[in-house]
Amino acid sequence: MPSERMTIYDVAKAARVSTATASKALNDTGRMSAETRDRIRRVALELGFRPNSLARSLTSKRSFTVGLLTDDTYGRFTLPVMAGVSEGLIDHGVSVFLCTVEDNPDLAKIHVDAMLDKQVDGIIATGKRIDKPLPVDLSHLSVPVVYALTEGRPDAVTLVPDDRQGALRAVEHLIARGRKRIAHITGPGSFRVVQERAGAYSDALCAAGLEVPPAGILRGSWSERWGHEAVATLWSGADRPDGIFCGNDQIARGAVDALRERKVDVPSDVSVVGFDNWEIVAEQTRPPLTTVDMNLKELGRQAGLALVRLVNGEAVEKGLWKLPCSLVVRGS
Amino acid sequence: MPSERMTIYDVAKAARVSTATASKALNDTGRMSAETRDRIRRVALELGFRPNSLARSLTSKRSFTVGLLTDDTYGRFTLPVMAGVSEGLIDHGVSVFLCTVEDNPDLAKIHVDAMLDKQVDGIIATGKRIDKPLPVDLSHLSVPVVYALTEGRPDAVTLVPDDRQGALRAVEHLIARGRKRIAHITGPGSFRVVQERAGAYSDALCAAGLEVPPAGILRGSWSERWGHEAVATLWSGADRPDGIFCGNDQIARGAVDALRERKVDVPSDVSVVGFDNWEIVAEQTRPPLTTVDMNLKELGRQAGLALVRLVNGEAVEKGLWKLPCSLVVRGS
DNA sequence: AGTGGTTGAGAAACCCTTTTCTCAAGCAGA
DNA sequence: TCTGCTTGAGAAAAGGGTTTCTCAACCACT
Numbered sequence: 001m002p003s004e005r006m007t008i009y010d011v012a013k014a015a016r017v018s019t020a021t022a023s024k025a026l027n028d029t030g031r032m033s034a035e036t037r038d039r040i041r042r043v044a045l046e047l048g049f050r051p052n053s054l055a056r057s058l059t060s061k062r063s064f065t066v067g068l069l070t071d072d073t074y075g076r077f078t079l080p081v082m083a084g085v086s087e088g089l090i091d092h093g094v095s096v097f098l099c100t101v102e103d104n105p106d107l108a109k110i111h112v113d114a115m116l117d118k119q120v121d122g123i124i125a126t127g128k129r130i131d132k133p134l135p136v137d138l139s140h141l142s143v144p145v146v147y148a149l150t151e152g153r154p155d156a157v158t159l160v161p162d163d164r165q166g167a168l169r170a171v172e173h174l175i176a177r178g179r180k181r182i183a184h185i186t187g188p189g190s191f192r193v194v195q196e197r198a199g200a201y202s203d204a205l206c207a208a209g210l211e212v213p214p215a216g217i218l219r220g221s222w223s224e225r226w227g228h229e230a231v232a233t234l235w236s237g238a239d240r241p242d243g244i245f246c247g248n249d250q251i252a253r254g255a256v257d258a259l260r261e262r263k264v265d266v267p268s269d270v271s272v273v274g275f276d277n278w279e280i281v282a283e284q285t286r287p288p289l290t291t292v293d294m295n296l297k298e299l300g301r302q303a304g305l306a307l308v309r310l311v312n313g314e315a316v317e318k319g320l321w322k323l324p325c326s327l328v329v330r331g332s
Numbered sequence: 333m334p335s336e337r338m339t340i341y342d343v344a345k346a347a348r349v350s351t352a353t354a355s356k357a358l359n360d361t362g363r364m365s366a367e368t369r370d371r372i373r374r375v376a377l378e379l380g381f382r383p384n385s386l387a388r389s390l391t392s393k394r395s396f397t398v399g400l401l402t403d404d405t406y407g408r409f410t411l412p413v414m415a416g417v418s419e420g421l422i423d424h425g426v427s428v429f430l431c432t433v434e435d436n437p438d439l440a441k442i443h444v445d446a447m448l449d450k451q452v453d454g455i456i457a458t459g460k461r462i463d464k465p466l467p468v469d470l471s472h473l474s475v476p477v478v479y480a481l482t483e484g485r486p487d488a489v490t491l492v493p494d495d496r497q498g499a500l501r502a503v504e505h506l507i508a509r510g511r512k513r514i515a516h517i518t519g520p521g522s523f524r525v526v527q528e529r530a531g532a533y534s535d536a537l538c539a540a541g542l543e544v545p546p547a548g549i550l551r552g553s554w555s556e557r558w559g560h561e562a563v564a565t566l567w568s569g570a571d572r573p574d575g576i577f578c579g580n581d582q583i584a585r586g587a588v589d590a591l592r593e594r595k596v597d598v599p600s601d602v603s604v605v606g607f608d609n610w611e612i613v614a615e616q617t618r619p620p621l622t623t624v625d626m627n628l629k630e631l632g633r634q635a636g637l638a639l640v641r642l643v644n645g646e647a648v649e650k651g652l653w654k655l656p657c658s659l660v661v662r663g664s
Numbered sequence: 665a666g667t668g669g670t671t672g673a674g675a676a677a678c679c680c681t682t683t684t685c686t687c688a689a690g691c692a693g694a
Numbered sequence: 695t696c697t698g699c700t701t702g703a704g705a706a707a708a709g710g711g712t713t714t715c716t717c718a719a720c721c722a723c724t
Binding site: 339340341351352355356359361362383384386387388389390391392 | 714
Binding site for chain 2: 005050051052053054055057058063065068072073074075076078079080082083086087090093095096097098099100102107110111113114115116117118119142223224225250254257279280281284286297
């Protein structure tokens with residue numbers, strides 16, 4: 001391991017050419033004899049030469065670096081998104097600056113400025129809610145911005161899971177299982193995903209010629225506790241459901257636990273479908289949850305690729321990109 | 333918003349000085365009249381000048397950039413660590429390259445090479461297990477490396493939670509609650525944390541003059557299912573415990589659920605303490621779990637700061653740094 | 665007037681790579 | 695032999711900063 005990094009001067013000297021020639025040989029540009037090109041390449045390889053990206057970026061105006069902004073420290077959504085971004089971009093030789101800003105506008109501004117100073121080619125903004133923006137305005141930057149799983153600007157690319165399609169899949173699955181009286185237990189009505197999923201729930205029932213029960217949609221918090229409570233409410237009435245579509249896996253788990261405590265068998269008496277495919281919840285539920293996966297890693301990948309296209313000046317359709325969800329069938 | 337970034341040439345021209353003088357004025361180096369310095373600064377501010385980090389790094393040999401390598405995409409441990417790193421470093425003007433490598437040596441090598449090409453000042457390696465290394469050798473790099481929550485080289489700085497201290501706190505808490513017959517349900521014996529926590533469990537009991545029950549330590553998987561099963565085993569015997577220290581929160585939750593199903597009240601009949609303070613599990617348990625928090629965000633912060641000190645050539649004590657855990661008392 | 669020390673600021677080199685422009689050599693054709 | 699074209703390679707500038715070195719101007723003393 002050479003303690004000092006080799007420069008192109010070292011390569012040029014060792015190959016007895018100028019740095020210009022060396023550069024051209026290594027980048028496969030310019031004109032020279034195949035023999036010279038090969039010789040320079042061999043020498044570079046022997047010396048373990050690796051070009052200094054900084055110097056290269058200085059002239060090329062491309063740093064092959066993007067910034068990833070997130071407001072989520074503990075949640076489960078951003079990690080797969082980030083992994084997807086990282087994975088999607090490494091193939092293009094692009095590295096990712098990670099910045100966590102957690103609802104702090106000043107911190108966010110500092111991070112954005114730092115990224116801009118480091119000449120990022122673009123920025124990906126990601127968060128935990130699709131209906132809340134990050135605490136910083138990214139609309140007039142000199143670099144392109146892509147939003148993923150957070151509220152984006154209308155004139156920018158924004159990637160979100162297709163909640164409606166995912167919810168349809170879930171309800172259709174219940175219907176295909178022969179369920180007729182299907183309820184929906186979900187989170188706070190202030191969340192857009194709640195509205196989307198609830199709308200899809202109603203539509204799916206209508207489309208199948210089933211009626212939406214009078215108190216079919218129960219809104220509460222995103223917690224197991226609420227799933228538990230909601231089942232208590234449902235079972236206190238006369239028209240008990242035989243299928244439940246839950247707004248997330250935690251609610252579903254609370255519901256399944258409550259059903260078990262009432263000696264209602266899942267899935268023979270009642271089928272339950274969750275949302276999120278949060279494995280730690282879904283797989284530990286007894287029985288394991290059938291649930292909707294939002295394919296967040298893929299979403300992150302696409303966000304990265306979209307940004308690269310924008311950076312390259314390629315045409316990219318602006319607006320909301322809804323990426324399909326898939327149903328993971330387990331035991332519930 | 334100027335579409336083209338201002339350079340120091342623009343500042344120099346506007347202030348009618350040379351770039352050398354401008355640079356010195358802005359960096360508070362060199363000699364010049366206070367008046368000139370102020371004027372240049374004012375001009376720079378007006379123009380919205382921000383120095384190009386790339387150009388600066390090229391001469392200074394410091395990129396104010398570090399790489400963060402992780403093998404964890406879905407787990408819960410790395411996200412707070414990463415957030416802590418990011419938080420601890422931004423104060424030093426250092427940005428973080430995020431790289432997820434997930435057990436893929438080739439991918440890891442690509443990422444490391446990319447980081448080195450981008451002249452990172454150092455690398456932080458982080459993972460999900462303290463007794464498994466990342467799939468890439470970082471021992472002969474030209475930049476310093478700090479390990480956090482992953483197996484590090486003996487001659488490097490490695491930060492891990494103090495499992496022993498955390499476990500002692502947990503068991504002492506049970507003892508302070510007056511519990512006499514304390515069991516330990518934990519994960520696979522192949523994990524070093526299992527050994528550490530189990531050792532601390534035994535030692536704490538001895539120190540308090542309590543005996544370790546014959547089958548006091550039950551090793552299994554890290555799942556709720558196993559916590560459930562283990563309680564069944566314990567309660568099938570004669571010598572039922574009145575306190576349970578669990579190796580993680582999932583096991584604890586399984587145990588608490590099993591106890592409830594047996595009509596054993598938590599915490600009046602049996603006290604349970606978990607490990608990890610994984611809020612999504614601990615807070616949703618009925619009753620909410622008392623558990624050990626590993627302070628992972630702080631661990632990440634420290635990792636970042638340690639790396640900065642290494643980069644600055646300051647003395648840093650090598651070896652294993654064990655960071656204290658804290659007990660979060662809830663309802664169990 | 666000559667000497668010496670300080671002050672303020674600029675010229676130029678440097679960091680590493682890419683790129684444009686120039687140019688000598690070689691060759692074909694007239 | 696002269697002209698014109700192609701080929702291979704290098705000189706130099708650019709990219710945006712930092713830093714070292716130089717130097718003129720000014721002041722205070724002899």
